[in-house]
Structures are given as structure tokens and as C-alpha cells.
Amino acid sequence: MSAGVFVASKSPTWDLVKSAGGMAADALLGSFPAASLLKRGAGAVAECYKAQTERRYEEFVRAALEGDVFPENAEDMSAEELMGMLRLCMADIEQKKAPLYGRLAKAIAQNKVxxxxxxxxxxxxxxxxxxxxxxxxxxxxxxxxxxxxxxxxxxxxxxxxxxxxxxxxxxxxxxxxxxxxxxxxxxxxxxxxxxxxxxxxxxxxxxxxxxxxVWLPGVLVTISYDLDQPDVLRFVEVLANVARSQAIKCGPAGAPQDADRARPLWMIAQRPFVVIVGQHASRLLDHMTVFERPFARGFQPIVVFLNGCDAAVSESLRAAVVIDAKEESQPVAELVVRHVLNVLSNAKS
CATH class of the missing domain: 1.10.10 (Arc Repressor Mutant, subunit A)
Structure with missing residues (x-):
């Protein structure tokens, strides 16, 4: 198949279209309502049909030739089969499918199906x-x-x-x-x-x-041992919504009681994870074995204190990021998510 396939019509209508700055043939087809076209007589209808046919041939061939050149020795599609494909394309009521026919012809010829x-x-x-x-x-x-x-x-x-x-x-x-x-x-x-x-x-x-x-890889794990506190539950909900807006999937907040029960969490977790501390910091300190696995894997905790910082918790969690949440939940959640995105970005580089 050669570039000679692209032969312009010699009709006056086609020449007019070409002289108008390379206007596409579909501009001609769309320029007249059906009633107006019919009033112009059989000649105008024939010209539009010819323009449509030529455009569709061009779209078909262009699609077949895009990317890799259509193989000249493509034995997996005979000339008869190619003509059959063209006949289907010409008979199709939807003009915009011509590129799909061309690409399918190419795939068949290249033995990709x-x-x-x-x-x-x-x-x-x-x-x-x-x-x-x-x-x-x-x-x-x-x-x-x-x-x-x-x-x-x-x-x-x-x-x-x-x-x-x-x-x-x-x-x-x-x-x-x-x-x-x-x-x-x-x-x-x-x-x-x-x-x-x-x-x-x-x-x-x-x-x-x-x-x-698409979701970013992994799940943002959220852990809190103060899930009986309304302010903690509110923050968990706001954090999940903000994270979702950035394509970060938040799992339900959990309070795993030991390392074995926490293991499934860390198997799907992103490298950053969130720890929310409410009124009872001692509860968290009683469950430090839960964090042994993520620490060993280099995970980074983001610790959010809703009722004032606790030095013992920060030190025990080796927290790289500590947030003393003195503001409303929304800006704090947005800050947490920015830290998460930063960690994920650094992990890619």
C-alpha cells in the first residue's frame, strides 16, 4: 500500500473545499442541513456522497499506516480481505469508525490477532x-x-x-x-x-x-487507640475525604492489639502511616509492639496529637512528622495528606 492511495477528487466542490485553506471534507458534509442539501439537487447530493466516501478512505488508510508502516508482505491479510474490510467501512453508518477499521486491518495483517x-x-x-x-x-x-x-x-x-x-x-x-x-x-x-x-x-x-x-499504590493506614472519642472519629472521617481527593485510599482506622493482628495492615500499607493520639496517650504506649514491623521496613509515621503533644509517644514512634492539631480538622488533614504525598514522591525518586 502506497501513499498513492491518497488521491484528491477533481470535482469542483472538492476543489472549493481544498482552496478554502485545507478544510476537511466533513466541513462540507456538515455545512448543509439535509433539507437544504436535497433542495440543491442530485448533483449536490452526489458531491457530498463523494466527499464522504473519499474522507472515509483517507481516514481508513491513515489509520492503517499510522505508527509502523503497513507491512508490504503482510500475508495474514489478502487483498480480498482488505477490500472486504473497506466495504464494511464504507457501509457503516458511523463515519468516525473509519480509523478503527484501518487499525483492525493493520492488526490482522501484522498477525497481532x-x-x-x-x-x-x-x-x-x-x-x-x-x-x-x-x-x-x-x-x-x-x-x-x-x-x-x-x-x-x-x-x-x-x-x-x-x-x-x-x-x-x-x-x-x-x-x-x-x-x-x-x-x-x-x-x-x-x-x-x-x-x-x-x-x-x-x-x-x-x-x-x-x-x-487511579488510586495511588497501597493504603494509607490509620491507627488510633482513642476511637471512642468523637473528635478522633471526626478527624478520621475528614482525613479519609481529603486523602480521597488526592487519590489516596484510606483504610478504616484501626486499633490492633498486637503485632500479629496488625500484620495484614502492613502488608497493604503505604510507606507513610498515620497515628492519631487523643486523650489517652498511655493506650498507645501499651501497644508499641504493633509498630515493630513497619519500623523494620522503614515506614514513616505521621503522628497527629488532638489533645496536646506527648513527648514519650513522639520518642517511642521515632516520628519524623509530629502535628499538634490546634486547628480545625480540615487544614490539619490537608497537612497530613501533603506529608503523605511528599513521602510517596520521595520514594519514587
Missing amino acids: PANFGPPLMVALSTLTLQQAERLRRAWVAKQHTLLPAQGSGNKSPADFLGNKGGVLDRRDHAALVSQSLVEGEQLTSLGNHLVEACFLREELTPEAIGER
Whole structure:
């Protein structure tokens, strides 16, 4: 396949579009309402159809050639199969899917999908709407990454994007994906995964590309032996909300009684952890064995005193950061989270 594929039309309408500063053909298609176009007669309709066809060919070929050059000796896709793919692309009602067809053709030609998957993928793509293909893309990203949900500390799952639990149009999309064997239950099938990986660029398969955020690795462990105090509980809640706003997952505050019971906490913990001290500092001092494991692993405590500092606690915890919380909970929580982000940033460098 050569650059000669990109041949401009010699029609007056096309020349007019080109002379207007390289305006895309879709500007022509979008410039007239349907009624206005029909009033202009069969010639105008034919010109618009020709512009649409040429644009779609260009988008298809451009997508097939992007990145690595389309292999000239690509024996995994015959000329007949390529023409079949083009016919599907031309017949598709959604013009914006042309790049997806081009990329799928390239993936098949480069043997990046199993040979027996080629025809089913071509047919499946021809039946999908652009919105349904987008659902597959988002579900694929959700499977690969820990996406923040709208609320809570869990993760978004592929099911959140596939439409099975939404309104009638959402469920219609889900049924269409299932009918093409691209989705089974709430997960993409191997056929669905291959379609996404073939039709979308790697940079289009990231959380940022679909407007989502991911949790930072690990869980911010919060420990307090004063969880019977209202001010401690309030601070725990505010801290969790502030941390979440920065994509830091906060586990429920705990008061482990010994090192063995604390072990599961440290297995998932981020390097910084938070200790909240209320009115009873002695309670914390009675449980110092709980911190032996994180100290041995180089974890860094951030100690928040809600009722005045206690020197014995600070010394026992080898605290690098001590916060005497004399302000409202919100600014103190924001200060804690800044320290957490600083520790995490230094750990990466």
C-alpha cells in the first residue's frame, strides 16, 4: 500500500473545499442541513456522497499506516480481505469508525490477532456503534487499572461501563456486545479484548484518555487507640475525604492489639502511616509492639496529637512528622495528606 492511495477528487466542490485553506471534507458534509442539501439537487447530493466516501478512505488508510508502516508482505491479510474490510467501512453508518477499521486491518495483517479471530472481529466492528466500541475501551481500561469510583474506597469495574445496569439504551448496548461474543456477563471476552487492543492506540487505553483517575499504590493506614472519642472519629472521617481527593485510599482506622493482628495492615500499607493520639496517650504506649514491623521496613509515621503533644509517644514512634492539631480538622488533614504525598514522591525518586 502506497501513499498513492491518497488521491484528491477533481470535482469542483472538492476543489472549493481544498482552496478554502485545507478544510476537511466533513466541513462540507456538515455545512448543509439535509433539507437544504436535497433542495440543491442530485448533483449536490452526489458531491457530498463523494466527499464522504473519499474522507472515509483517507481516514481508513491513515489509520492503517499510522505508527509502523503497513507491512508490504503482510500475508495474514489478502487483498480480498482488505477490500472486504473497506466495504464494511464504507457501509457503516458511523463515519468516525473509519480509523478503527484501518487499525483492525493493520492488526490482522501484522498477525497481532489470532488468525481465526479476524473475520469475527471484522463483522463485530461493523455491527457496533461508536458508543458501544467506547464502552469496550473503557471496560478494558477499568480491568487494567484501579480506577477511583464516584464515591467510596473501592474500584470501578468493567461492569460500570458496559451498561447492563443502566437504562434501556445502556442495556441495549450491553446486549449488542454480548450478541457479538465481545462481552460475557460483566467482563470482556478474549474476542472483546483483541478488538479493543487492535482498534485503539496505546495512548488511548489509559485512565487519563478516558477521563478517569487511579488510586495511588497501597493504603494509607490509620491507627488510633482513642476511637471512642468523637473528635478522633471526626478527624478520621475528614482525613479519609481529603486523602480521597488526592487519590489516596484510606483504610478504616484501626486499633490492633498486637503485632500479629496488625500484620495484614502492613502488608497493604503505604510507606507513610498515620497515628492519631487523643486523650489517652498511655493506650498507645501499651501497644508499641504493633509498630515493630513497619519500623523494620522503614515506614514513616505521621503522628497527629488532638489533645496536646506527648513527648514519650513522639520518642517511642521515632516520628519524623509530629502535628499538634490546634486547628480545625480540615487544614490539619490537608497537612497530613501533603506529608503523605511528599513521602510517596520521595520514594519514587
